[in-house]
Amino acid sequence: MKLAPSSFAPSCFPDLPIVNGVSAATCSRGFYAGRDLERDDVFLFTFDHGTRCAGVFTRSTTASADVRWCREALVSGGGYARALVVNSGNSNAFTGPKGVLKNQATLEAMTRALKVPKEHCFLAATGVIGEPLPDPNYVGSAVPGMVEQLASPNWQACARAFMTTDTYAKGAVRTCEIDGVTITLTGIAKGSGMIAPNMATMLAYIFTDAGIAPDLLDQSLRTATQPSFNAITVDSDTSTSDTLMVFATGASDAAMMTDSTDPRLVTFQKALSDICLDLALQVVKDGEGASKFITISVAGAVSDASARIIAADIANSPLVKTALAANDANWGRIVMAAGKSGEPVDLAALAIWFGSVKVAEQGGRSPSYDEAAASAVCARPEIDIRVKVGHGAGQARVYTCDLTHAYIDINGAYRT
């Protein structure tokens, strides 16, 4: 089925700058042939010698063969990267020995064509789970042709090549100044359903010309992930393929960052955190069937971790999501969802706001409760919900979307 674009789709793909040291190419293996989508379904990125990388991945115990390879390569390759191949249409998850063979064939094609060590090559796949690939060389056989076409990245073509139920291609850019030099971070992401990242995300890649040691890059990425990709949920389902990686070519003129006390790291961290949040919110706004973008902010919890659990339980509640889809300021369901989390909630201090409209306070409906005002907030395309659960210092923010008929249509039809 051809999906209508999300109402949050940008009018056009952003104009993304080149990142020195990064080349790319895309091609089609025919996964989307005949589906009315003029798009490719595989991309190859290559990186100059010396490029550092870091990654965070799904915590799913049924993670894909590609995720398992990336984890292994990050360790055996010491955090250096030369190439990345990603395909859509088939997630290579739960494909058993055949999935491993596909990875071996792809990696062999990459090392042969690019003359780079296998452990500096990374993979990902997204699409149907458990569907065997037609032959192990299905992706690998596309590598030589892409190598011939390597050029400065066509970011939009790359961002389209790994879409599945996404209705728009997702890209973002941030820059920061380090040593008087402009550092560029360019990123692309995909994701729409099966979004409840657990320490990682759907597929997202960020490329920068910053020079930074692998351990610092890893630390920066983990810091950026928590309030961005780990703070979004579409449907509470965690993918087998969640992957967020950053590649730092060091091709800028700024000196390398190798010391964890380097004050320039703060500048880099802010830019990396910003681009992660930008991409993560694009994923939520393209959530399957989403008609509303919802921010849940929880404060007053006993800890940030507790606030995160409460915010996620509110964001994942089908009853909260269906009410908001219907413009219903059904705040009782927020009380319910906060309660089901099992985390400490001080009922007498519990307060809830829709936008600036306070609907509940001191253990009951607010004396100033105004149903019409609250409903008006819920009729907006973007809804802010704030929940105070006590007098603690713990806080967290989670981003989600509503649950609509379109989600059911998409997920009843997706595979076939």
Add this chain to the structure above:
Amino acid sequence: MKLAPSSFAPSCFPDLPIVNGVSAATCSRGFYAGRDLERDDVFLFTFDHGTRCAGVFTRSTTASADVRWCREALVSGGGYARALVVNSGNSNAFTGPKGVLKNQATLEAMTRALKVPKEHCFLAATGVIGEPLPDPNYVGSAVPGMVEQLASPNWQACARAFMTTDTYAKGAVRTCEIDGVTITLTGIAKGSGMIAPNMATMLAYIFTDAGIAPDLLDQSLRTATQPSFNAITVDSDTSTSDTLMVFATGASDAAMMTDSTDPRLVTFQKALSDICLDLALQVVKDGEGASKFITISVAGAVSDASARIIAADIANSPLVKTALAANDANWGRIVMAAGKSGEPVDLAALAIWFGSVKVAEQGGRSPSYDEAAASAVCARPEIDIRVKVGHGAGQARVYTCDLTHAYIDINGAYRT
């Protein structure tokens, strides 16, 4: 809105026998007036002197005032019961001091009209969360009239009086022989949405003429709850009002059971477990919007607790539920849901069956995979899914329903 009956609705309410020592009455406070529902919305049960009781309740940290009172009364009253009043239309959850006042007024009316101690009186309420009651005596003022009409229970009228989005009244009966005497257990339940009981359930009450000490009754009830009410989920949302209570009048001629090694307890336990499962499955089959009844059986886990978490994560997955609604044997989503649980899964041993059709084994799609056969199973109204996750002895079974457009319609419209 008037809901169409679930396709699983029985052709008629079961013929339930009297339980000696139990009387009842119902009345209407007008909660459902004008909604095309010829039904009452409050019931009163009274029990002969000496009736023992036990209860399990929601673990929600935002539990209703009624749940908090029942917990207190079970302790202060020593596990004895004389009366029970339940209303629908308003859950009395997150109603602050007003909710406590409503309970006080209701309890005063019960103690005055029935001449029984307050701590032997139990309450429950179900309906909208957070909506203040018009006046504290709203339910209490109905008590004297109901006391005048007390009679042998009209079970169907009682089962209808506490329905909310339920599309049919739920009742069940079991009997067992103890000391050559027939013991009767009669139960009623309500529940349709916000169903993911956590150590308890929606509202369900079981009445028996067995004689049994409160501590043994409590133990028996907890044993019966785990594989029944704690094994069902409609939408992963846990109610603020979940309550399951059993009242044992001791009015039969069988001798009292007071010793935990009494072999007659085994007989009673089986009957109690059976009626709990019967009522729990009636709740799932009336799940909001449900078109299919789904049984998820997990085996081979490292423990029963681990199997329960995996089975619940599969049952709660919106992607699994929407696929089944569309007759799609999308077993990859079962792999995903098993993986997101974080519980140990041995990928090489993972196997999945839809009915008797094996679709996955040894870490990949089954060599004998037959899409048409699997889809045919998924087109049935009742679907059995078996998942083997390893070689352990842990197993569990969870019951759920599919996620359909009707769920979204009901929950966008329910409050208004």
